[in-house]
Amino acid sequence: MANVLVNNKLAPDIYQLTVEGEYHASMGQFYMLRCWGAFPVLSRPISVHDINEGTISFLYRVSGTGTRLLSQLKPGNQLQLEGPLGRGFPEPEGRTAIIGGGMGIAPLLLAARRLPDSRVFLGFAGDPFAVSAFHAIHADVHVVSGGTIADYVEPSEYDTILACGPVPLMELLAHRTKGTGAKLFFSVEKRMACGIGACSGCTVRIDGVNRRVCVEGPVFSAGEVDFHDLLSL
Amino acid sequence: MANVLVNNKLAPDIYQLTVEGEYHASMGQFYMLRCWGAFPVLSRPISVHDINEGTISFLYRVSGTGTRLLSQLKPGNQLQLEGPLGRGFPEPEGRTAIIGGGMGIAPLLLAARRLPDSRVFLGFAGDPFAVSAFHAIHADVHVVSGGTIADYVEPSEYDTILACGPVPLMELLAHRTKGTGAKLFFSVEKRMACGIGACSGCTVRIDGVNRRVCVEGPVFSAGEVDFHDLLSL
Amino acid sequence: MISLACELAGVQLSNPILMASGTFGFGKPYAALYPLDKLGGIVTKGLTLQARPGNTGTRVFETDSGLINSIGLENPGIPTFLEREWEEMMQYGTAIIVNLGGGSIREYAEGAMLITEASRESKKNGRRAVDMIELNISCPNVKEGGLQYGVDTDRAREVVRAVRMATDLPLLVKLSPSARDLTEMARMCEAEGADGLSLINTIQAMAIDIRKKRSVFDGLYAGLSGPAIKPIALRMVHQVSHAVDIPVIGIGGIASAEDILEFIMAGAAAVQIGTYNFMRLRAGAALEDELRELMAQEGIRSLDEIRGII
Amino acid sequence: MISLACELAGVQLSNPILMASGTFGFGKPYAALYPLDKLGGIVTKGLTLQARPGNTGTRVFETDSGLINSIGLENPGIPTFLEREWEEMMQYGTAIIVNLGGGSIREYAEGAMLITEASRESKKNGRRAVDMIELNISCPNVKEGGLQYGVDTDRAREVVRAVRMATDLPLLVKLSPSARDLTEMARMCEAEGADGLSLINTIQAMAIDIRKKRSVFDGLYAGLSGPAIKPIALRMVHQVSHAVDIPVIGIGGIASAEDILEFIMAGAAAVQIGTYNFMRLRAGAALEDELRELMAQEGIRSLDEIRGII
């Protein structure tokens, strides 16, 4: 149980939730959040957006029952969090690009904070949101609205690319990165029940082998992800 | 949908909820309340506690999921109410006593307001609650804590007794009233699904015939109520 | 404008949204809330030849996303229904489906005959007929009749045959999720001349009062309905509608236009709304429009386009 | 101090709260959260002789108070389990029950033999044995094995008989709610020498993605669990525990100490916690104490006092 400090609406349906406590997580890890009793049944996986002294925060979009309940939290309310879970982004080598599309920017603020030498690309279909925090902590942030952010990055210029966003963007990046020598890692989503590797509910086929997104992911090396499994969310 | 004006905690677990609007209900009628989506499934039957110009209020005890959700309502929140439902207390004849036990006082404030010549008896197992509203509108209010309120009323002194409270109190009153010539009416509770007479879920056997508490009640003439049906709540 | 009008067992309905037996009384409680001609039809509370008092004790009990009921077929009896309730139902301007229960094959058949005769008489006088009979062999809340007939195909066959002989009204058979072999049961009904199938009735369930150390219900078990059972009902409707050629009416936990589309895609010709009426008393006033909106949004022009698509 | 220690099929358990197959992995994910010796026992994820990859596509899907899963028995195979997982499980200080699946009678029997031999060997070396086998003839998520055997009593008999011959370990049979005749199935298991019964497995269910116009699951149907099914499971546990003399383990939607008492009063010897583990990852750390508190509050000194009281 943690104490809610702030739960601000940043844009239509986009909220930033900050709770109190000393949390240690690596960039790209997530927590299972819950602020209700028996309904809905499952807790909700949400990536770590940022960590500061004495606080952790999450950036989320209201997209159904669970996130709507999260959005109703008020300062002083209690939130249950289990985590940090999963394996986040690896420490990158060489020149690094961080690429986020839409809600996919959520796990990337922590990455930007921890990788000051990287270049950050944030793309939005409509109005950008939550970008001021990136500008505040990082010098090299590029925000694009409309089109695809993939068009603004030349993969061959980087050794490592860390990305998160909609599946089509990930597919495009995987395609463009192929053969460039850049290593692409992205964070993926799949429906989860337990979040801790107990149920095998969240598997994605990688190189023909099942990997549980909640423990072996959510970050995978782009190589051999079976996008069919992801798309079938 | 109605706008919540106040939702005050009057005592441990006891709340008074006031919403905006012009409502017309007779004493003893109830509404089906709801301030949630699909969970829990059923709306909750709550008696009209008071009506004033432009407001209606309810007095309730937090005793489970539904009433807990009601207790979380804040001014400005929306509440669904269907009603007024059921048949309330009849216009009493002659000398009238109003007797409430515990939460059973809820429907009696409106009765006290509308029957200034009555005598009001309110009994509580522990600390009394919500009695100041009775004192404020009625001259003849007797509050007792501990023991049973039935001991403080001599049925033969009245022509009509309107009562609400726990089943054992109702049984005791029925027993003591028998043969006195006083007419006893009480408001009863049974689990309800629809609240409007559609499901036959809330029947009580009266004179050997099934009566639906939600439409033929919740107020019944004490005569021939089958307490087994009530106790089996 | 998307048309939802449809034909079911030879009867023209303004839309495929019917109100389920036992959750809508004879319509009257809701007629006070909204005009009932918004509905595709109303299925009456289960009726038997003789009046029945129903069960004692607790009759409705809430569970997580579910409702358990043990009404026990309380009803005024068919003759009283025909005299006192039917007339008013005719005014609602929507299809009338009589849900028929019984304690013996004979009671079922006599009940069917009574309804059929009254309906014929009414029609002769230029008034509305009963549109269909829904034969209920699946009530889990009565000792005699109901589930006793709904589990075993051969026992069910006798009832279906007897009622089929007793009426020339369109005949739906309402199946129980407790049927030993649901598709066999469905095929039997089709072979015996049923014009359609309704499913599912409530699922036999139990709740225990741990304080009193007894079942919540005097009748021990009772029937579970509501959103909790929707995924089970949907599977059964899919199974059955792919096993027979007569129309299937999908029932079980439907609580939104999305749910209706799921049942139609699973193969349902129409649907019935039960417990949702309690969750939202005016559901029947809104669902047709909500369904139309959802279809428009999804680019579905008619339900025929998607029926049984899965 | 209320004692919850109990004996189940000849095995001494510290309490009757077991963790259900498929919701607890092999214990490890939870061992990081709390000491597992709080548990009465752990039932492993369903194991088959051969490793299985499980199903493609969406595997878990939430419904109102329910969870539908289509894992499809993904597991490393019994040999790999015995080599890589079992050792660690022994350290947890709680009973180990191996959930056994199979695609053919032969695979079931060979799997049982492998486990039995390994267990005997381990015991000989002064280490922990496998405490019980839970024979799973009720998985709705695989084409071969599972439900194929769990519906019809005669088909189930062959599997139970073969596995009974293959092992001298205490044998539980896990029944499906889809069994055509659940009490007949239960009596058959008893007659074939099962030491106990576990029920229920998930209920076959369906969910449709109306946008994609297809089933949510690649395997079309999948299995419903969670609070939604509790009232149905409770009824079935009551029915079965009154039909046989061997112990019955109650499973289905249990999500509180109150729920556990309901199942015990319905006749269960012990219970299993499944989906609730996901709702509250530390459920297993708390339930025993919560049960004890509730019993104290209700003046119940031992579960034997109330078992099957209804």
Ligand SMILES: Cc1cc2nc3c(=O)[nH]c(=O)nc-3n(C[C@H](O)[C@H](O)[C@H](O)COP(=O)(O)OP(=O)(O)OC[C@H]3O[C@@H](n4cnc5c(N)ncnc54)[C@H](O)[C@@H]3O)c2cc1C
């Ligand atoms: C590792 C991981 C990290 C994530 N991080 C973020 C984040 O930082 N910010 C954010 O806004 N969202 C994030 N998501 C997506 C987020 O989990 C879903 O938006 C959320 O679960 C939706 O819940 P709901 O009740 O609002 O929606 P509903 O549609 O009502 O949810 C129904 C069910 O589907 C599941 N579900 C729905 N959408 C998703 C999804 N996209 N991914 C996984 N499960 C889903 C829910 O968990 C729930 O079980 C993340 C997902 C994963 C797997």
Ligand SMILES: Cc1cc2nc3c(=O)[nH]c(=O)nc-3n(C[C@H](O)[C@H](O)[C@H](O)COP(=O)(O)OP(=O)(O)OC[C@H]3O[C@@H](n4cnc5c(N)ncnc54)[C@H](O)[C@@H]3O)c2cc1C
């Ligand atoms: C006509 C009528 C008028 C009422 N007026 C009042 C009032 O003015 N103030 C007040 O505090 N309470 C009143 N009650 C009781 C109130 O309805 C219940 O306390 C409330 O429904 C409990 O809901 P819950 O979700 O908090 O409890 P839960 O125990 O979680 O409810 C579970 C289910 O049981 C039903 N239930 C539980 N207790 C009762 C009960 N006593 N009567 C009927 N159904 C019950 C609920 O409606 C729900 O369906 C009245 C009941 C009736 C029938």
Ligand SMILES: Cc1cc2nc3c(=O)[nH]c(=O)nc-3n(C[C@H](O)[C@H](O)[C@H](O)COP(=O)(O)O)c2cc1C
């Ligand atoms: C209170 C109640 C009474 C019912 N009575 C009947 C009945 O008399 N005859 C019948 O065939 N079904 C009866 N049913 C079953 C419903 O018609 C419907 O099949 C079932 O509730 C599942 O649908 P739902 O989940 O939408 O409620 C009743 C259901 C409820 C909840």
Ligand SMILES: Cc1cc2nc3c(=O)[nH]c(=O)nc-3n(C[C@H](O)[C@H](O)[C@H](O)COP(=O)(O)O)c2cc1C
């Ligand atoms: C994700 C998941 C996986 C499951 N896997 C198995 C399994 O491998 N073998 C088995 O016998 N039961 C399996 N089950 C069924 C559970 O053991 C249990 O019988 C069922 O979920 C009902 O209990 P619950 O409502 O408490 O979850 C699984 C259930 C879930 C939710």
Ligand code: FES
């Ligand atoms: S969510 Fe259970 S294994 Fe990943």
Ligand code: FES
């Ligand atoms: S609650 Fe439905 S008839 Fe009274």
